[in-house]
Every structure is written in C-alpha cells, then in structure tokens.
Amino acid sequence: MPDIVAGSPLRDEAKDNVAARIQRNGLLVRENPSRHKLLVVTNGSPEVARGIATALGVPLPEAADAVTGDDPCCYRIAPNRWLVCYEKGYGLGERLIRTSAGMAAAVNDVSDGYVSIQLSGKLAYDLLVRGCEQDLHRRAFGQGRFAATQIAAIDVLIHAAGEQGTYELIVDRSLAMDLWMWLKDRAAELSA
Numbered sequence: 001m002p003d004i005v006a007g008s009p010l011r012d013e014a015k016d017n018v019a020a021r022i023q024r025n026g027l028l029v030r031e032n033p034s035r036h037k038l039l040v041v042t043n044g045s046p047e048v049a050r051g052i053a054t055a056l057g058v059p060l061p062e063a064a065d066a067v068t069g070d071d072p073c074c075y076r077i078a079p080n081r082w083l084v085c086y087e088k089g090y091g092l093g094e095r096l097i098r099t100s101a102g103m104a105a106a107v108n109d110v111s112d113g114y115v116s117i118q119l120s121g122k123l124a125y126d127l128l129v130r131g132c133e134q135d136l137h138r139r140a141f142g143q144g145r146f147a148a149t150q151i152a153a154i155d156v157l158i159h160a161a162g163e164q165g166t167y168e169l170i171v172d173r174s175l176a177m178d179l180w181m182w183l184k185d186r187a188a189e190l191s192a
Helices: 046-056 092-100 124-129 173-189
Strands: 021-024 027-031 036-042 073-078 081-086 105-109 114-121 146-151 154-160 166-172
Touching: 021 173, 027 124, 027 173, 036 046, 036 092, 046 092, 046 105, 073 154, 081 092, 081 166, 092 105, 114 124, 114 173, 124 166, 124 173, 154 173, 166 173
Parallel strands: none
Antiparallel strands: 021 027, 027 114, 036 081, 036 105, 073 081, 114 166, 146 154, 154 166
16 A cells, blocks of 8 residues: 655645745745644643753743744643744754653644745735634734634634734645635735
8 A cells, every 4th residue: 555645735736846936016925845744732841841952952832822942832821831933953853752752742744744834025914804703903912923724714823923014824634725816815905
C-alpha cells in the first residue's frame, strides 16, 4: 500500500513550483507551506511550562490572546494549550517531544491540519475588514496581538505579525480553499 503524503490544499493555486499567491495593487497574499505547527498541552504546572519554554527558547504566553516570540511564535489558544508555529527551528518538534517525555505535557505535530496564509501590504487591512467583525484597527489590534475569529464565516486565527499591515492567518486545512477563494475574490475588488 502506498504511503499517504499530505499536500497543501492550495496546491492547485500554486504556479511554477511557487506556493499559492495573489499579488495586486500593493497587496501580497501567499501561502506559507514551510510553517510548522505544534500543539502543546500541559497540566498547568508552572515547572512543566518552564521546561517547555526553555526548550522553545521563548516563554509561553500566559494571558488570553497573547503571543510570544517570532520564530518560534507561541499562541495561547486556551488555558494550558499553546499553538507553536515556526520555520527555522529544525528539530524543534523532536526537542519538545524529548523535553516533554516524563512530564505532564503532550506535544503533537499538527502542521498538516492547518494552513498558514500571510497578508502584507497597504491593502491587507482593507481586505481583512471586508469579512471580519473583529476590530483589526491598530489601536485595538496592535502588533503582536492575535484573535480566534471568523473571516467570511470561516474560523481563523489572525495574528498582527511583524510590521504594520502584515498578518498571518491560520486556518483548518479543510477550510483553506474556501478562505483562499474569498481572499482572491475580495482582493480583485480592491483598488490602490
């Protein structure tokens, strides 16, 4: 029996071996297929959280909708539950699994379950507010904030990442194409 290999649900949108992208009017929307995702769950013990944070190299955020780090980036998605996203941390998943062995913690690679889409440019905010009821204005949703919300009735995690006008969207792979098509259609309606 052949191995089953997960591919991007947006692979049909990719061209010339480059990840799916939309580029127009100073807006760039692109899939980031190299973004790895880990789900970390602990029993709430401060010692366990410190051990995981030491292995990560960044503290685990304690407050709701808090984010720590850049690469890796840690989202607190529920009490004692974090989503860790990273690109450069070769071996990070294995290191966290080794660290959590014998602890009251679980580390699961959920990379194939979610798709990361990055938006940047002067029209990124305008695009997002067309389908999101979350207040994304910088005064309420500044750099480093994230929210579990909806865009066009699709559940997403939105992170105001990096410089102003840059966002990361993390969406369940089963809804990624729906979100992509919505972004593509709305991007076509924007003018510079």
